[in-house]
Amino acid sequence: MSMLEVFHLKKYFATQKAVDDISFKLEQGTIFGLLGPNGAGKTTLIRMITGIFYPDEGNIMLNGKKFNPDNDAHRIGYMPEERGLYKKMKIGEQAIYLAQLKGLSRAEATASVKKWFQRFEMQSWWNKKIEDLSKGMAQKLQFVITVLHEPELIILDEPFSGLDPINANLIKDEIFRLAANGSSIIFSTHRMEQVEEICDHIILINKGQKILDGRISDVKQQFKENLFRITARPLPENLSNNFFDLLTQHDGILTLRIKEGHTPNEVLEYFIGGKSSISDFTELLPSLNEIFIKLVEGTSVSRQFQTIQS
Numbered sequence: 001m002s003m004l005e006v007f008h009l010k011k012y013f014a015t016q017k018a019v020d021d022i023s024f025k026l027e028q029g030t031i032f033g034l035l036g037p038n039g040a041g042k043t044t045l046i047r048m049i050t051g052i053f054y055p056d057e058g059n060i061m062l063n064g065k066k067f068n069p070d071n072d073a074h075r076i077g078y079m080p081e082e083r084g085l086y087k088k089m090k091i092g093e094q095a096i097y098l099a100q101l102k103g104l105s106r107a108e109a110t111a112s113v114k115k116w117f118q119r120f121e122m123q124s125w126w127n128k129k130i131e132d133l134s135k136g137m138a139q140k141l142q143f144v145i146t147v148l149h150e151p152e153l154i155i156l157d158e159p160f161s162g163l164d165p166i167n168a169n170l171i172k173d174e175i176f177r178l179a180a181n182g183s184s185i186i187f188s189t190h191r192m193e194q195v196e197e198i199c200d201h202i203i204l205i206n207k208g209q210k211i212l213d214g215r216i217s218d219v220k221q222q223f224k225e226n227l228f229r230i231t232a233r234p235l236p237e238n239l240s241n242n243f244f245d246l247l248t249q250h251d252g253i254l255t256l257r258i259k260e261g262h263t264p265n266e267v268l269e270y271f272i273g274g275k276s277s278i279s280d281f282t283e284l285l286p287s288l289n290e291i292f293i294k295l296v297e298g299t300s301v302s303r304q305f306q307t308i309q310s
Contacts, residue, residue, distance in 0.1 A: 002061075003028040003184040004049070004153055009058035011044050018044040019055075020208035026153075026186065026201075031179050033199035033216075034188040035288075037296055041208040042188055043081075046155055049186070050078045062153070074103035077151035079142055081158045081188075085130045092117075092126035095145055102149035112148045120144060120170065135162035143171055147178060154178060155186045160194060172198060192289040202288070206296050220285040223294065226258040227284040228267065236274025243267070255284070 004026040011019040019041045026032050036042045047053040049060060051069025060067040062075060086094055092113065099109035117123050120140055130138060139162050147154060156175070160168045175198060179185055187199055195202060196216065204212035212219065233252045243262035248255040258267060264281070271278055286294075 002026060003030075003063060005061040005064075006045075006049070007059045007061070009045065009048055009055045009060070011041075011048060011053060011056050017208045019048065021058075022205065022208075022210045023058075024203050024210065024213055026184050028184055029179050029182050030201055031175065031185045031187055031199045033195040033202035034186055034205070035192075035195065035202055035292060036205040040205045042205060043157075045205070046078070046080075046157065046186070046188065049153075050076055050155065074149065075152045077102075077146040077149065077154045079146040079154075079156045079159055081161070085138065085142065085145075087131045088129055090126070091122075091128050091130065091133075091141060094130075095141070095148065098145050099148050102151075104149055109148075112150075113144075116144045116148050136164055136167055139163055140167060140171070143174070147174070147183075151183065153184050153186070155188070157188045158190070159187070160189070160191070192287065192292060196288050204292065204295060211295055212291075216288070219288075219291065223286050223291050224283070225286070226260075228256055228258065228264065229280065229282045229284055230254050230256065230267065230271065230278060231280035232271045232276035232278045234276060236271060236276060241270060243270075253280075 002025040006025075007023050009019050009022045010017070022041075022045060034042055034045070044053065048055050049067075051067070051073055062072055089097075095113040095117075096106065096109045099112055100106060104112065117125065122140065122144070125133070125137070125141070130141075133141065139159070143156075143159060146156070159171055159175075163171065175185060175187070187195070189195060199216060201215050202212070202219065203210055214222070227247075231253050235252065235254075239246055239249075239254075242259070243266050244256045244258045246254060246256050256267070258264065264283075268278065268281065
């Protein structure tokens, strides 16, 4: 049974279809990437999952039971892109107060806040105010407040914004640890390299509709274009042939596309037959950024390569 199931969600604002019949499943312990261009409907979808908005149609299930915002809000930790902390309130008391809103007693909240502050080396922040913190420090605090009640479902919208590399790695390690301990995580960002590094599974939405859903490894296989990089020296005298197109060539490193009906073995045999010594032969799978552009803009995944022979 999936931890989160979304069935045919729809949400309209006047004549705009912000979310138009989206369904997906999220397994326990999975890090799930929610992708889409600005205005695609990601925020509206998240707000329905968290109970901020009610769907016009469709259902949301948590662990097989229909989601009830009044009873299930404590099971979710939501870190919105628009941060919502009280600037004048002391940090320690604010964290305890927000943890109590998620169902913890004051004693439980205090213990959890102290544990997380120690883990993130934030003990000296206790009596500071939000207005005294840098953007990166406030980001760390927002993350801690999101997860300190140990939610089953964690939704992170641009969690690395404003963080230096050290603190970004700290948050990333915590995301992996939380998932390993059974939390399911929805990670929304425009940084595709972060999605490739962190997520197991992705969905891509555009204009309110889901246009891609799958494991990252499967998605890359789905959109590959028979592109390969080969490093060989010396090169065969004649690189013209009938089973691959040469796209780029520099210092013995070639990018090529194998034509339909032909195989990588034929390429290797061709170079070996030409007395080449091969030090690298790698299939070039598209990045998520390239796939994103292809699906949203309708361009070719491999548009960055220019054929240098006909």
